[in-house]
Amino acid sequence: MDMQRFSEILMAYGGNPQRWTAHEREAALQFLNHSLEAQRLQKQALQLDSLLDAAPMPQLSAALQKRILKSTQPSVFKRIFEWFSLKQPLKLATVFAIPSLIVLTIWLNTPVSQPSFDLSSHQEMSLLALLEEGELTLTEFLL
Numbered sequence: 001m002d003m004q005r006f007s008e009i010l011m012a013y014g015g016n017p018q019r020w021t022a023h024e025r026e027a028a029l030q031f032l033n034h035s036l037e038a039q040r041l042q043k044q045a046l047q048l049d050s051l052l053d054a055a056p057m058p059q060l061s062a063a064l065q066k067r068i069l070k071s072t073q074p075s076v077f078k079r080i081f082e083w084f085s086l087k088q089p090l091k092l093a094t095v096f097a098i099p100s101l102i103v104l105t106i107w108l109n110t111p112v113s114q115p116s117f118d119l120s121s122h123q124e125m126s127l128l129a130l131l132e133e134g135e136l137t138l139t140e141f142l143l
Contacts, residue, residue: 001031006038015045 001024009028013019020028032038060068
C-alpha cells in the first residue's frame with residue numbers, strides 16, 4: 001500500500017474503513033497506523049463524510065423519475081432493429097431459416113392429389129388414343 005492508492009481508497013469509499021473494499025482493507029489499515037499523512041487524510045475524509053451524511057437527499061419528481069427510467073430502457077424499435085441487424089449473422093440466419101423450415105414442412109406434408117381419371121372405363125381404348133382425345137392428361141398418363 002502506498003500513499004497514492006490510500007488516497008484513491010479515501011476518495012472512492014470515504015474515511016470509514018468499513019466502507020473500504022475487503023481485499024484492501026487490512027493493508028490500508030496497516031498503512032494508516034504507520035503514516036501520519038494517511039491519518040490526516042482519513043480525518044479529512046471523515047469530516048467530508050459527515051457533511052455529506054448531513055445534507056438532505058434531493059427528492060426527484062415523478063416525471064423526472066419516469067424520464068430517467070425511460071431513457072435507460074431501449075425502445076422496442078431499437079431492439080427489433082438490433083435483433084435484425086447484419087452485425088449478428090446468426091440471428092439473421094435464424095430469422096430466415098425458421099419460416100423457411102415451416103413452409104417446407106407444410107409443403108412436404110401436403111397430400112398429393114391422385115388423378116381423377118379412371119382407366120377401367122376405357123379398357124378398349126389405347127392410352128395414346130385417350131391422350132389424343134384429351135380425356136387423359138400427360139400427368140395422369142405418367143402417374
